[in-house]
Structure formats: structure tokens, C-alpha cells
Amino acid sequence: MTSRKSSVNYALVVPVIGMAALIVIALIGAWMMVINARQQAVAITGTGAPAHYRIGDIMVANPWVRANISGRPAAVFLIIYNRSDRADRLISALSPLAGRIEIHSHAREGDIMRMRRLEAIDVIAQGTTELRPGGRHLMVFDLAPTVRPGGRLPLVLRFERAGELVLEAPVRALGAPALSP
Secondary structure, eight states: OOOOOOOOOHHHHHHHHHHHHHHHHHHHHHHHHHHHHHHHHHHHHSSSSOSEEEETTEEEEEEEEEOOSTTSOEEEEEEEEEOSSSOEEEEEEEOTTSSEEEEEEEEEETTEEEEEEESOEEEOTTEEEEEOTTSSEEEEESOOTTOOTTSEEEEEEEETTTEEEEEEEEEEOTTOOOOOO
């Protein structure tokens, strides 16, 4: 009886299986974010297509994404209501479908409007904070090519006091008018 040596290179197989497992875990995590966002939305609005999301005394209304030309950053706009007697801060945002998300603002320098990166956005007690075109917004870099107008972008907003709020924002075409509250 002749024995055959295995031609499988286990030094390559193990990392490939590990990478595949990480991709599957990331996809499951993204799907769970979407399911959680829909559950939060149904609890607030009673429908599957919400305009409001809530965590504690923080409510986010009318989130939406303005798509951009392929390869260029997109922008997220929304309204934050704080019903607490204590101020909070939006300190970061993330999405499984984006490389990174930064908090930005527009500032006039002479005759030129320039974008500036912000560390956080203050959300005043018993107040409203609006992220809108031409003002403060979330800048989305390295957006997955599957995110297109008509689709939805899962997001996690991190607040200093309230914690993490999972939501979905509809993606609108470049040049689409702003949503009203």
C-alpha cells in the first residue's frame, strides 16, 4: 500500500478560513444593526420605515444620506432632540458600509466656505441640534459601492451620555432637496 502525502498547504488554509470567518462575522454584525434599527423604529412609529429613532432622552429624526459621485465622500444629515435636563454630545459615528465617518462643519473664510473637522457636536439640554446641508454634518468616507440612492445606510451614532443609537438613513441622490422636520 502506497501512502500519499497531502498537498494541502495548511499555512495558507488557516489564514484564509480565518479571514472568511471575519467577513461572515462583519456581515452578521451589519445585518444585526439593520434589524435592531428597524425594531427601534417600529417601537416608535409602528411602521417599518421610520423617521425617528430614540435612546433614552435623545431622539434622532429624519436621518438621510446625500449620495455623491462614486469614490467621493457622502454626507449624513439629521435632527437631534434632547429631552433631558442635561446636555449631551455626539462624539462619533460609524457604519459597516463606510471606511470612516467624521463630524464636519462649514465655516466661511472670507468669500470661501471651507469644511472643518469637529471632535464632537454639543447637544444642548432641552434643545434641538440640526445637521443640515451647508452646516454641520457627518462626512462618510470610503462608502461601499452597494450604497446607492434608494437604498439605506446603517449607522451607529455615539453620544457621550446616552450611548449608542443604531439607525438607518435613506440614501438620496446628489442634488436632492433637504428633508423637512
